[in-house]
Amino acid sequence: MSGPRKRAASPGAPQIIDPAKSPPLYVPIGMVLAGLVGLLALQALIIYKAPMIFGPFRFNPAALAAVHLFTLGFATSVMVGAFHQITPVMLLGRPVEGRWALLQGAAYLAGSWSLVWGFYHSAGPWITAGGTLVVLALLVFALLVVRAMRSATQWTVAGRFMAMALSFVLGTAIWGLVLAFNLRFGFLPNSLDYSPLGAHVLVGLGGWFMLTIFGVSYQLFPMFALTNRPGGASGHIVLGLLAAGLWSAFLALLLHLPAPVTAACLLVAAAGTVRYAADFFGMMRQRRRPELDLSMRYGVTALAFLAPAAALLLLSVWHRPLAVPGAWLFLMGFVATMILGMLYKIVPFLVWHFLMKHRRTKTQRLPKLDEMFSQGAAKAGYLSWTAGVLLTGLVLLGGALGWWDAPGWWEARYLARGSAIPNLIGSLLFTGTILQVLRARPLD
Ligand code: HEM
Structure with missing residues (x-):
């Protein structure tokens, strides 16, 4: 028996978006609303704790709480809902079942807020328990999205970016959990070493946030600004450079390889960003809605x-x-x-x-x-x-x-x-x- 026929959407061809493949409305909207609560709580925390949040950032409870209120409580919450929404609609796959998404979303939110609470109060058990719940919830999230992707019948550049971004969010969270246990039990040799933290920040900011945003913009900007989509090859080059550069820089930092090796890896990722910028300016120049x-x-x-x-x-x-x-x-x-x-x-x-x-x-x-x-x-x-x-x-x-x-x-x-x-x-x-x-x- 043959499975669903897959086709790669060619750059010039219109890509089909099928809203009928959407999950129940409460899946994306629930995560958006949870994210907005996180954003508002973050603003309140910033105003209440200023300028401690802006002081030395390492081992600073308010800064750690604020950063993770942003990264997990706001941005990743919204992105989890957006992945469940966009993947089946854009790749024409099977949507996630509402109750699974609900369960995973609830576990994710409980874990994120516990982690933030733990950071704020420097409470080790809250940090490790909350972090563990976040990692488990993100593993289930990745499984659910991959399930939708496996049933996809149309592959786009944006879809490939999103698949790669999943590996980065898991890398960020799993390595973050190691750092969380290290905060509590102190097993990494040098507590003033910035490389392990740098590795976590690099894949979180570059691999999860930036790569997802670049990928989704290849799909959405042409629709919103009525412009031509850049050739598929260009998007794939950007993806290849960013993924190779960021993952290798992550490893270089973990293994404490000489600084020029890390710098070379970062240069590869930077080349991907420059290439994306060229695509972006191209899209803006050709837009038909001034x-x-x-x-x-x-x-x-x-x-x-x-x-x-x-x-x-x-x-x-x-x-x-x-x-x-x-x-x-x-x-x-x-x-x-x-x-x-x-x-x-x-x-x-x-x-x-x-x-x-x-x-x-x-x-x-x-x-x-x-x-x-x-x-x-x-x-x-x-x-x-x-x-x-x-x-x-x-x-x-x-x-x-x-x-x-x-x-x-x-x-x-x-x-x-x-x-x-x-x-x-x-x-x-x-x-x-x-x-x-x-x-x-x-x-x-
Ligand atoms: C998308 C997800 C995440 C992003 C973008 C992110 C980003 C960051 C950033 C920017 C910092 C530096 C903050 C500072 O030093 O003041 C940081 C530190 C830290 N993060 Fe995350 N984080 C994410 C998820 C997580 C998760 C899920 C955990 C735990 C499971 C975690 C655990 C930690 C720990 C323990 C530190 C402090 C490490 C140290 O200073 O040794 N993070 N994170």
Whole structure:
């Protein structure tokens, strides 16, 4: 008996997106809402704990809690839901069963929040128990996504990026768990060695977040900006360079290979990023819709933050405090800004599709996607969010370069609290508009 026929979507050919393959609506929406709770809690923590969060980052309970509230409580929560949604719809595979996704999502959230709680209170058992639950939940997540991928009948570049990203999220979490046990039992020889931490951060930020975002953008940017998709070969080169460069740099750090070896591996990954940038500018140049909608504006802003973030993270090898503004711009500027932008497309579309499926009659009218939420509030949210990321980035850069060392009203703690407020306002406006979308109903 032959299985489902697989076809690789050729670059020029239209790729089929089949919303009928979606999992139950509560799977992606539940994880989005959980992620937004994480984002709001993060803003509250930043304002409450400023500037301790911005102090020396190693073994700093508030910084560890904030980083993992972001990476696990917000970003990965949303991405788990998005993977369950996008994989079957884009690759035309079997959607995940709702109860499995629910079980896995609940275990993941319980583990993530326990880990964050443990970091905040420096409570070893919470850290190791929460971390173990996160790893187990992510293993089940990967199995469920791979199951959907194995039944796929159409493979795209984005799908291959997502498959590779799964290996990175597992690598990040499993190695993170080793570090968590090390925090408690101290079995790694030198506690001041930065290589094991660097390996964890590299595959988390580069392999899980950046690689997923690049891959998904190959699918979504051409749809949102009405532009041509770059040739498939280009996407595969980017994927190959990033995956090879990041995994080999991870190993080089774990094995303590000489610094030039790690640098060479990172150069390979950097070449992948440069090639992606060329593809991105190509897509932007050829777009047939000149003005950018809100979602694309978020997307372009996110990529603009990536350049200074990467430069600061690189420079932090020589001047370690620069890692703080670098990580801020990478996480809040690049990852979060991109996620918020994508959600402005994905959530209204999912709700619209749900309403369409459950219409009372075929003639019942539905709101258009951008009629589902207040455009004014959404634009104000974008401006406030972007201003907050930029301001706090500057405050942190000043902190790293010693600009605020003298006491006075410009002390880091006042500046950090003040600059975090526009971010909080931006997150609240974003959450408010997403809740508006969820309340959308047929027009008559
Ligand atoms: C996508 C997932 C993750 C990302 C992107 C990520 C990122 C990071 C970052 C940026 C740091 C540095 C923070 C600092 O030193 O202040 C860090 C540290 C750490 N992470 Fe994660 N993390 C992730 C998941 C996890 C998980 C699941 C665990 C536990 C199972 C974990 C355990 C740790 C530990 C123990 C440290 C401190 C290590 C040390 O300083 O020796 N992380 N992580």
